[in-house]
Amino acid sequence: MALRCGIVGLPNVGKSTLFNAITAKQAEAENYPFCTIDPNVGMVLVPDKRLQQLSEIAKTSTIIPATIELVDIAGLVRGASKGEGLGNQFLSHIREVDAIVHVVRCFEDSNVIHVHGKVDPADDIATIETELILADLESMEKRLDKLKKNAKKEKELLPAVDLAEKLIDGLGNGTPARLLLETDEEKLLGKQFFLLSAKPVLYAANVSDSDLPEGNSFTAEVAEIAGKEDAKMLIISAKTEAEIAELPEEDRPEFLESLGLEMSGLDRIIQTAYDLLGLHTYFTAGEKEVHAWTIRKGAAAPEAAGAIHTDFEKGFIRAEVIAYNDMISYGSEQKAKDAGKMRSEGKEYVVKDGDVIVFRFNV
Numbered sequence: 001m002a003l004r005c006g007i008v009g010l011p012n013v014g015k016s017t018l019f020n021a022i023t024a025k026q027a028e029a030e031n032y033p034f035c036t037i038d039p040n041v042g043m044v045l046v047p048d049k050r051l052q053q054l055s056e057i058a059k060t061s062t063i064i065p066a067t068i069e070l071v072d073i074a075g076l077v078r079g080a081s082k083g084e085g086l087g088n089q090f091l092s093h094i095r096e097v098d099a100i101v102h103v104v105r106c107f108e109d110s111n112v113i114h115v116h117g118k119v120d121p122a123d124d125i126a127t128i129e130t131e132l133i134l135a136d137l138e139s140m141e142k143r144l145d146k147l148k149k150n151a152k153k154e155k156e157l158l159p160a161v162d163l164a165e166k167l168i169d170g171l172g173n174g175t176p177a178r179l180l181l182e183t184d185e186e187k188l189l190g191k192q193f194f195l196l197s198a199k200p201v202l203y204a205a206n207v208s209d210s211d212l213p214e215g216n217s218f219t220a221e222v223a224e225i226a227g228k229e230d231a232k233m234l235i236i237s238a239k240t241e242a243e244i245a246e247l248p249e250e251d252r253p254e255f256l257e258s259l260g261l262e263m264s265g266l267d268r269i270i271q272t273a274y275d276l277l278g279l280h281t282y283f284t285a286g287e288k289e290v291h292a293w294t295i296r297k298g299a300a301a302p303e304a305a306g307a308i309h310t311d312f313e314k315g316f317i318r319a320e321v322i323a324y325n326d327m328i329s330y331g332s333e334q335k336a337k338d339a340g341k342m343r344s345e346g347k348e349y350v351v352k353d354g355d356v357i358v359f360r361f362n363v
Helices: 015-023 050-058 084-095 121-151 155-172 184-193 217-228 238-246 249-258 265-277 301-306 310-314 324-330 333-338
Strands: 003-008 040-045 067-072 099-105 201-206 232-236 279-285 290-296 316-322 343-345 356-361
Touching: 003 015, 003 084, 003 265, 015 040, 015 067, 015 238, 015 265, 050 279, 050 290, 050 324, 084 121, 099 121, 099 265, 121 155, 121 184, 121 217, 155 184, 201 217, 201 265, 217 232, 232 238, 232 265, 238 249, 238 265, 265 279, 290 301, 301 310, 301 316, 301 356, 310 316, 310 356, 316 324, 316 333, 324 333
Parallel strands: 003 067, 003 099, 099 201, 201 232, 279 356
Antiparallel strands: 040 067, 279 290, 316 343, 316 356
16 A cells, blocks of 8 residues: 655744655655645655565565655645635645644754744644644535435434534534544544544654754653644654765664664654554565565455455455564575465455565456
8 A cells, every 4th residue: 555644844844854855765756846836745665674684585686665655745834724825735735645744843043934933843733733623624514514414315424414513513622633533433434524634643853963862842842742642753853864865875874873863764754654554564575576565454365465456355365474584584485384384364364564475366
């Protein structure tokens, strides 16, 4: 499945610097020219050290990592939900992503003017959140009248009416939809409304390099907010990410170590986004290629097969599975199979992170 994250934030928070650092490492993909309406789009590779080890076992030099699409959505401003700053177009771009990476300014710099005149992470977050909530509130109020009218003839729409009324009440009180959709049933039903504030949020607290890795008083504010609203948070330095992007690959680990970091901000964003969206990876490995595939946690074998091609899911017969650790321990598919480590799994099998799979299907 393609994972698409939208990078949002107020103007001058470091969003563009971060995106430029990301696109310096991007996979081959079409780029859209930046302007006030169209977002920049970058396709980046999901780092996974397991791919190299599997390629050595499979004796192939062709490695195809999973990818994540990052969309740089131009800075939102107060009044975006009412069209300020071409806000309606920007909000429509947010509607198309799976998760929001909200870049929050957590650094002081007199040379970079803050749009509100001072650095205040809580106020910045509230500005963006409020615009998303207001846009959702307007959308739901329009939907409710139509739902009520249709529910008079179609009684199965009554749960949707009840949920719409609950959402309108909560949104009107300033609560984002992701906190209002409490049960699995509500989350499933709520998908039909395509709400902006229902999307999972990752706060990227942007600091100066001197505040890495622990952060500062500003990042503590962001962490507190994230903890209260079912969001994720990490500390990054967009400026440092730009420096990392300029370094040769072999020099990056030493540079990161000097900053007290184990991985780059980009890699941490990807890792956290996967966790936020409940995703993980399985592999296919053969002489032709080693390929990483992204699926949701809890996906059964046929659904996982569908990540390769819909025919694999429709004609699913079985999955021949070797755990990644077993593949590495025995050093080849045949040896793992001889040791009884290859399992034949059916339609009910829930694919695990790192499974190496051959699907058998018939269409």
